Amino acid sequence: MKTAIATENLTKTYSEGKNEVTAVSSVSIELKEGEVVGLLGPSGSGKTTLLSMLGCILKPTSGTLRVYNNRVENLDENNLPAIRKKYLSFIFQGFNLFPALTAYENVMLALSLKGFTEDEASLRAKNLLTEVGLLERMHFLPRDLSGGQKQRVAVARALASGSQVILADEPTGNLDHDNGRKVMELLQKLSIEQNKCVIVATHDNRINDLFDRILYMQDGKIIKEDRRQQS
Ligand SMILES: Nc1ncnc2c1ncn2[C@@H]1O[C@H](COP(=O)(O)OP(=O)(O)OP(=O)(O)O)[C@@H](O)[C@H]1O
Ligand SMILES: [Mg+2]
Known part of the structure; x- marks a missing residue:
């Protein structure tokens, strides 16, 4: 399997005053x-910080970071957007949907930003909403969707970008057990069927x-790794 992201001695130090x-x-x-890789660890162990560096939205203090063999740790805001757009998409705990736009319009917006024409975008948006099981609710506003449904719209939006890597920060954090599992199963399916790195x-x-x-993270370090037994 192709390597999507690789780091060496990646480090982030925040300075606040002294x-x-x-x-x-x-x-x-x-x-x-x-x-599909899980990043687990107690609050404050560095999960969001690591994910943000991997997603090229936070600049590392030191170490190397490769995204599809592009060295990115020293790139600036002139060059990073192109890398993010081509390879990376994010899903957040808080869904980050536009409240005034329907499910369909939220996905359409991501596709328009990608440069698709109106007709292409419309067809793709419907396909993506079908894929996440929300076609019949496509014209609902976020406030009229459940947490699980909102998160599935966010997954459809992440897929709209077509990027091969999906980074998700606490995607099930606001969801009950059943909806959390459904969202995770959807991400797993995308990894199996479309070879995504999640x-x-x-x-x-x-x-x-x-x-x-x-x-497993603790105090900013990976302290342990578990691999699922191949059956
Ligand atoms: N912008 C910032 N400035 C200064 N310190 C920060 C900043 N962001 C995070 N930190 C500190 O860095 C450490 C790691 O934070 P991070 O948010 O990466 O942890 P986390 O594992 O995602 O925690 P949680 O599970 O609560 O989301 C914490 O000690 C935090 O206080
Ligand atoms: Mg966090």
Whole structure:
């Protein structure tokens, strides 16, 4: 399987006045296409910080970061958007949907930003909403959808970008058990059927069985790795 993201000694130190906090410390990992990787660890262990660096929305303090063999750790805001647009998409705990836009319009917007014409975008948006099981609710506003349904719209929007890597920060955090599992099963299906590389930061250890690999974080370090036994 192709390597999507690779890091060597990736480190992030935040400075606040005189205080320095090393949120991520010397992390070396490789994430491949077709795998669903869980990033687990207590609050403050550095999961969001690591995910943000992998997603090229936070600049590392030191170490190397490769996204599809592009060295990105030293790129600036002139060059990063192109990398993000081509390879990476995010799903957040809070869904981040536009409240005044319907499910369909939220997905359409992502496709328009990608440069699709109105007709192409419309067809694709409907296909994506079908894929996440929401076609019949496509004209609902976010406030009229359940948490699980909102998160599935966010998954459809992430897919709209067509990027091969999906980074999700606590995607099941606002969901009950059944809806959380459904969203995770959807991400797993995308990894199997479309060879996506999916990385999920979570506290939710009820979904551990859906990960191919789990990286455990503590104090900014990966302290343990579990791989699912091949059956
Ligand atoms: N912008 C920031 N400035 C200063 N310190 C920060 C900043 N963001 C995070 N930190 C600190 O870095 C450490 C790691 O935070 P991070 O948000 O990555 O943890 P987390 O594992 O995602 O936690 P949670 O499970 O609560 O979301 C914490 O000590 C946090 O206080
Ligand atoms: Mg976090």
